[in-house]
Amino acid sequence: GSSSDILQIKDLSKTYTGTIRPAVDRICVGVLPGECFGLLGVNGAGKTTTFKMLTGDIDVTSGEAVVTGYSILTNILDVHQNMGYCPQFDAIDDLLTGREHLHLYARLRGVPESEISRVAEWGIQKLGLFEYAGCTAGTYSGGNKRKLSTAIAMIDCPALLLLDEPTTGMDPHSRRFLWNSITSVIQGGRAVVLTSHSMEECEALCTRLAIMVNGTFKCLGTIQHLKYKFGDGYVVTMKI
Ligand code: ATP
Numbered sequence: 139g140s141s142s143d144i145l146q147i148k149d150l151s152k153t154y155t156g157t158i159r160p161a162v163d164r165i166c167v168g169v170l171p172g173e174c175f176g177l178l179g180v181n182g183a184g185k186t187t188t189f190k191m192l193t194g195d196i197d198v199t200s201g202e203a204v205v206t207g208y209s210i211l212t213n214i215l216d217v218h219q220n221m222g223y224c225p226q227f228d229a230i231d232d233l234l235t236g237r238e239h240l241h242l243y244a245r246l247r248g249v250p251e252s253e254i255s256r257v258a259e260w261g262i263q264k265l266g267l268f269e270y271a272g273c274t275a276g277t278y279s280g281g282n283k284r285k286l287s288t289a290i291a292m293i294d295c296p297a298l299l300l301l302d303e304p305t306t307g308m309d310p311h312s313r314r315f316l317w318n319s320i321t322s323v324i325q326g327g328r329a330v331v332l333t334s335h336s337m338e339e340c341e342a343l344c345t346r347l348a349i350m351v352n353g354t355f356k357c358l359g360t361i362q363h364l365k366y367k368f369g370d371g372y373v374v375t376m377k378i
Protein backbone atom coordinates (compact mmCIF):
# COMPACT_ATOMS: atom_id res chain seq x y z
CA GLY A 139 0.00 0.00 0.00
CA SER A 140 0.99 3.62 -0.53
CA SER A 141 -0.10 6.81 1.19
CA SER A 142 -2.05 7.86 -1.92
CA ASP A 143 -4.41 4.89 -1.49
CA ILE A 144 -7.99 5.78 -0.64
CA LEU A 145 -8.30 2.39 1.05
CA GLN A 146 -5.53 0.25 2.53
CA ILE A 147 -6.40 -3.15 3.94
CA LYS A 148 -3.62 -4.82 5.93
CA ASP A 149 -3.91 -8.44 7.11
CA LEU A 150 -7.56 -7.89 7.98
CA SER A 151 -9.20 -10.90 9.67
CA LYS A 152 -12.49 -11.81 11.30
CA THR A 153 -13.36 -14.87 13.33
CA TYR A 154 -16.95 -14.69 14.59
CA THR A 155 -17.52 -15.46 18.26
CA GLY A 156 -18.21 -19.15 18.77
CA THR A 157 -16.65 -20.20 15.45
CA ILE A 158 -13.23 -21.67 14.75
CA ARG A 159 -12.54 -20.94 11.08
CA PRO A 160 -11.97 -17.28 10.15
CA ALA A 161 -14.70 -15.78 7.90
CA VAL A 162 -12.04 -13.37 6.60
CA ASP A 163 -8.42 -14.43 6.80
CA ARG A 164 -5.54 -11.92 6.51
CA ILE A 165 -6.58 -10.09 3.36
CA CYS A 166 -4.42 -7.24 2.00
CA VAL A 167 -5.00 -4.70 -0.77
CA GLY A 168 -4.56 -1.01 -1.58
CA VAL A 169 -7.16 0.81 -3.67
CA LEU A 170 -6.20 4.03 -5.50
CA PRO A 171 -8.34 7.00 -6.55
CA GLY A 172 -10.02 6.16 -9.86
CA GLU A 173 -10.08 2.44 -9.12
CA CYS A 174 -12.99 0.06 -8.86
CA PHE A 175 -11.90 -3.03 -6.94
CA GLY A 176 -14.14 -6.07 -7.26
CA LEU A 177 -14.71 -8.84 -4.74
CA LEU A 178 -16.04 -11.99 -6.35
CA GLY A 179 -16.86 -15.17 -4.51
CA VAL A 180 -19.51 -17.75 -3.76
CA ASN A 181 -22.01 -17.25 -0.92
CA GLY A 182 -20.15 -17.37 2.37
CA ALA A 183 -16.74 -16.45 0.91
CA GLY A 184 -16.43 -13.46 3.25
CA LYS A 185 -17.36 -10.46 1.10
CA THR A 186 -20.04 -8.97 3.33
CA THR A 187 -17.96 -9.64 6.44
CA THR A 188 -15.16 -7.60 4.86
CA PHE A 189 -17.55 -4.70 4.25
CA LYS A 190 -18.99 -4.86 7.75
CA MET A 191 -15.50 -4.52 9.22
CA LEU A 192 -14.76 -1.53 6.99
CA THR A 193 -17.97 0.21 8.08
CA GLY A 194 -17.43 -0.59 11.76
CA ASP A 195 -20.62 -2.68 11.94
CA ILE A 196 -18.59 -5.56 13.38
CA ASP A 197 -15.30 -5.66 15.30
CA VAL A 198 -12.07 -6.62 13.60
CA THR A 199 -10.35 -9.72 15.01
CA SER A 200 -6.88 -8.71 13.76
CA GLY A 201 -5.23 -6.50 11.19
CA GLU A 202 -6.30 -3.04 10.12
CA ALA A 203 -7.79 -0.92 7.36
CA VAL A 204 -7.16 2.76 6.64
CA VAL A 205 -9.58 4.98 4.70
CA THR A 206 -8.28 8.36 3.45
CA GLY A 207 -5.66 8.20 6.22
CA TYR A 208 -8.06 7.26 9.03
CA SER A 209 -7.86 3.87 10.74
CA ILE A 210 -11.08 1.92 11.20
CA LEU A 211 -9.69 0.84 14.59
CA THR A 212 -9.25 4.31 16.07
CA ASN A 213 -11.10 6.84 13.86
CA ILE A 214 -14.30 5.21 12.62
CA LEU A 215 -16.23 8.51 12.68
CA ASP A 216 -13.67 10.11 10.33
CA VAL A 217 -13.87 6.98 8.18
CA HIS A 218 -17.66 7.38 7.97
CA GLN A 219 -17.25 10.97 6.75
CA ASN A 220 -15.30 9.64 3.78
CA MET A 221 -17.22 6.47 2.98
CA GLY A 222 -20.60 5.64 1.48
CA TYR A 223 -22.11 2.17 1.87
CA CYS A 224 -24.78 0.39 -0.13
CA PRO A 225 -25.63 -2.66 2.00
CA GLN A 226 -26.57 -6.02 0.53
CA PHE A 227 -30.09 -5.67 1.87
CA ASP A 228 -31.78 -2.31 1.34
CA ALA A 229 -32.14 -0.33 4.56
CA ILE A 230 -34.96 1.91 3.37
CA ASP A 231 -38.29 2.97 4.83
CA ASP A 232 -41.39 1.89 2.88
CA LEU A 233 -43.30 4.99 4.03
CA LEU A 234 -40.77 7.59 2.87
CA THR A 235 -40.44 8.67 -0.76
CA GLY A 236 -37.17 8.34 -2.64
CA ARG A 237 -36.68 12.11 -2.43
CA GLU A 238 -37.36 12.12 1.32
CA HIS A 239 -34.72 9.40 1.80
CA LEU A 240 -32.13 11.50 -0.01
CA HIS A 241 -33.03 14.63 1.98
CA LEU A 242 -32.82 12.66 5.22
CA TYR A 243 -29.46 11.05 4.44
CA ALA A 244 -27.98 14.29 3.10
CA ARG A 245 -28.92 15.95 6.40
CA LEU A 246 -27.50 13.04 8.43
CA ARG A 247 -24.25 13.29 6.44
CA GLY A 248 -23.88 16.95 7.32
CA VAL A 249 -24.70 18.48 3.93
CA PRO A 250 -25.49 22.20 4.57
CA GLU A 251 -29.23 22.96 4.60
CA SER A 252 -28.94 25.24 1.55
CA GLU A 253 -27.39 22.38 -0.50
CA ILE A 254 -29.70 19.52 0.48
CA SER A 255 -32.25 19.97 -2.27
CA ARG A 256 -29.62 20.25 -4.99
CA VAL A 257 -27.73 17.20 -3.71
CA ALA A 258 -30.95 15.12 -3.52
CA GLU A 259 -31.94 16.05 -7.09
CA TRP A 260 -28.43 15.16 -8.25
CA GLY A 261 -28.86 11.68 -6.73
CA ILE A 262 -32.29 11.27 -8.33
CA GLN A 263 -30.92 12.18 -11.78
CA LYS A 264 -27.72 10.18 -11.36
CA LEU A 265 -29.58 6.96 -10.63
CA GLY A 266 -32.47 7.52 -13.02
CA LEU A 267 -35.12 7.70 -10.28
CA PHE A 268 -36.88 10.78 -11.54
CA GLU A 269 -40.25 9.14 -12.28
CA TYR A 270 -40.29 7.51 -8.85
CA ALA A 271 -38.75 10.19 -6.65
CA GLY A 272 -42.13 11.28 -5.29
CA CYS A 273 -43.41 7.74 -4.66
CA THR A 274 -43.04 5.94 -1.36
CA ALA A 275 -40.24 3.35 -1.40
CA GLY A 276 -42.71 0.62 -0.46
CA THR A 277 -44.04 0.80 -4.02
CA TYR A 278 -40.56 0.41 -5.59
CA SER A 279 -39.42 -2.62 -7.56
CA GLY A 280 -36.38 -4.48 -6.23
CA GLY A 281 -34.24 -2.77 -8.86
CA ASN A 282 -35.43 0.72 -7.92
CA LYS A 283 -34.71 -0.05 -4.26
CA ARG A 284 -31.12 -0.93 -5.23
CA LYS A 285 -30.88 2.34 -7.17
CA LEU A 286 -32.12 4.27 -4.16
CA SER A 287 -29.65 2.50 -1.85
CA THR A 288 -26.83 3.35 -4.26
CA ALA A 289 -27.97 6.99 -4.49
CA ILE A 290 -27.95 7.16 -0.67
CA ALA A 291 -24.38 5.78 -0.59
CA MET A 292 -23.26 8.43 -3.10
CA ILE A 293 -25.18 11.36 -1.62
CA ASP A 294 -22.31 13.55 -0.40
CA CYS A 295 -19.72 12.20 -2.87
CA PRO A 296 -17.54 10.31 -0.38
CA ALA A 297 -14.00 9.36 -1.41
CA LEU A 298 -14.76 5.65 -1.00
CA LEU A 299 -17.91 3.80 -2.01
CA LEU A 300 -18.65 0.29 -0.80
CA LEU A 301 -21.30 -1.36 -2.95
CA ASP A 302 -22.53 -4.80 -1.85
CA GLU A 303 -24.14 -6.45 -4.89
CA PRO A 304 -25.64 -3.17 -6.13
CA THR A 305 -27.37 -4.62 -9.21
CA THR A 306 -29.16 -7.59 -7.64
CA GLY A 307 -32.70 -7.79 -9.00
CA MET A 308 -32.15 -5.29 -11.80
CA ASP A 309 -33.17 -5.67 -15.42
CA PRO A 310 -30.34 -5.38 -18.01
CA HIS A 311 -31.20 -1.78 -18.94
CA SER A 312 -31.17 -0.61 -15.32
CA ARG A 313 -27.92 -2.47 -14.64
CA ARG A 314 -26.24 -0.67 -17.51
CA PHE A 315 -27.57 2.65 -16.24
CA LEU A 316 -26.16 1.95 -12.77
CA TRP A 317 -22.82 0.84 -14.26
CA ASN A 318 -22.59 4.19 -16.04
CA SER A 319 -23.34 6.04 -12.80
CA ILE A 320 -20.65 4.08 -10.98
CA THR A 321 -18.17 4.68 -13.82
CA SER A 322 -18.71 8.45 -13.68
CA VAL A 323 -18.16 8.42 -9.92
CA ILE A 324 -14.88 6.55 -10.41
CA GLN A 325 -13.77 8.95 -13.14
CA GLY A 326 -14.31 11.78 -10.66
CA GLY A 327 -11.34 10.37 -8.72
CA ARG A 328 -13.18 8.38 -6.10
CA ALA A 329 -12.60 4.72 -5.31
CA VAL A 330 -15.17 1.95 -5.32
CA VAL A 331 -15.14 -1.51 -3.79
CA LEU A 332 -17.84 -3.68 -5.25
CA THR A 333 -19.05 -7.19 -4.55
CA SER A 334 -20.74 -9.10 -7.29
CA HIS A 335 -21.66 -12.55 -8.50
CA SER A 336 -21.51 -11.36 -12.09
CA MET A 337 -18.35 -11.65 -14.15
CA GLU A 338 -19.96 -9.40 -16.76
CA GLU A 339 -20.38 -6.71 -14.13
CA CYS A 340 -16.75 -7.02 -13.00
CA GLU A 341 -15.58 -6.83 -16.61
CA ALA A 342 -17.67 -3.68 -17.11
CA LEU A 343 -16.49 -1.90 -13.99
CA CYS A 344 -13.45 -3.28 -12.22
CA THR A 345 -9.88 -2.16 -12.74
CA ARG A 346 -8.79 -5.07 -10.53
CA LEU A 347 -10.55 -7.81 -8.69
CA ALA A 348 -9.97 -10.51 -6.12
CA ILE A 349 -11.59 -13.90 -6.07
CA MET A 350 -12.44 -14.69 -2.48
CA VAL A 351 -12.42 -18.30 -1.31
CA ASN A 352 -12.92 -19.24 2.34
CA GLY A 353 -12.06 -15.75 3.54
CA THR A 354 -8.85 -15.34 1.56
CA PHE A 355 -7.93 -13.64 -1.71
CA LYS A 356 -7.36 -16.70 -3.83
CA CYS A 357 -6.06 -14.48 -6.62
CA LEU A 358 -5.91 -10.76 -7.23
CA GLY A 359 -5.25 -8.80 -10.40
CA THR A 360 -6.74 -7.28 -13.51
CA ILE A 361 -9.31 -9.22 -15.51
CA GLN A 362 -6.62 -9.75 -18.16
CA HIS A 363 -4.22 -11.07 -15.53
CA LEU A 364 -6.77 -13.54 -14.19
CA LYS A 365 -7.70 -14.70 -17.70
CA TYR A 366 -4.03 -15.18 -18.57
CA LYS A 367 -3.38 -17.09 -15.39
CA PHE A 368 -6.41 -19.37 -15.46
CA GLY A 369 -7.60 -19.21 -19.07
CA ASP A 370 -11.10 -18.22 -20.09
CA GLY A 371 -12.36 -20.92 -17.75
CA TYR A 372 -11.02 -19.11 -14.69
CA VAL A 373 -14.49 -18.42 -13.39
CA VAL A 374 -15.28 -22.11 -13.59
CA THR A 375 -11.91 -22.94 -12.01
CA MET A 376 -12.84 -20.83 -9.02
CA LYS A 377 -16.35 -22.38 -8.87
CA ILE A 378 -18.11 -19.04 -9.24
P1 ATP B 1 -22.94 -13.75 0.22
O1 ATP B 1 -22.55 -13.81 -1.21
O2 ATP B 1 -23.98 -14.74 0.60
O3 ATP B 1 -23.28 -12.37 0.69
P2 ATP B 1 -20.40 -13.43 1.59
O4 ATP B 1 -19.21 -13.71 0.73
O5 ATP B 1 -20.77 -12.03 1.79
O6 ATP B 1 -21.64 -14.26 1.05
P3 ATP B 1 -20.25 -13.56 4.46
O7 ATP B 1 -21.66 -13.19 4.69
O8 ATP B 1 -19.19 -12.57 4.75
O9 ATP B 1 -20.07 -14.13 2.98
O10 ATP B 1 -19.96 -14.87 5.32
C1 ATP B 1 -18.65 -15.42 5.50
C2 ATP B 1 -18.71 -16.58 6.50
O11 ATP B 1 -18.99 -16.07 7.80
C3 ATP B 1 -19.77 -17.63 6.20
O12 ATP B 1 -19.25 -18.90 6.50
C4 ATP B 1 -20.89 -17.25 7.16
O13 ATP B 1 -21.65 -18.38 7.50
C5 ATP B 1 -20.13 -16.71 8.36
N1 ATP B 1 -20.90 -15.71 9.11
C6 ATP B 1 -21.44 -14.57 8.64
N2 ATP B 1 -22.05 -13.88 9.62
C7 ATP B 1 -21.86 -14.59 10.76
C8 ATP B 1 -22.23 -14.41 12.13
N3 ATP B 1 -22.91 -13.32 12.52
N4 ATP B 1 -21.87 -15.35 13.02
C9 ATP B 1 -21.18 -16.44 12.65
N5 ATP B 1 -20.79 -16.68 11.38
C10 ATP B 1 -21.12 -15.77 10.44
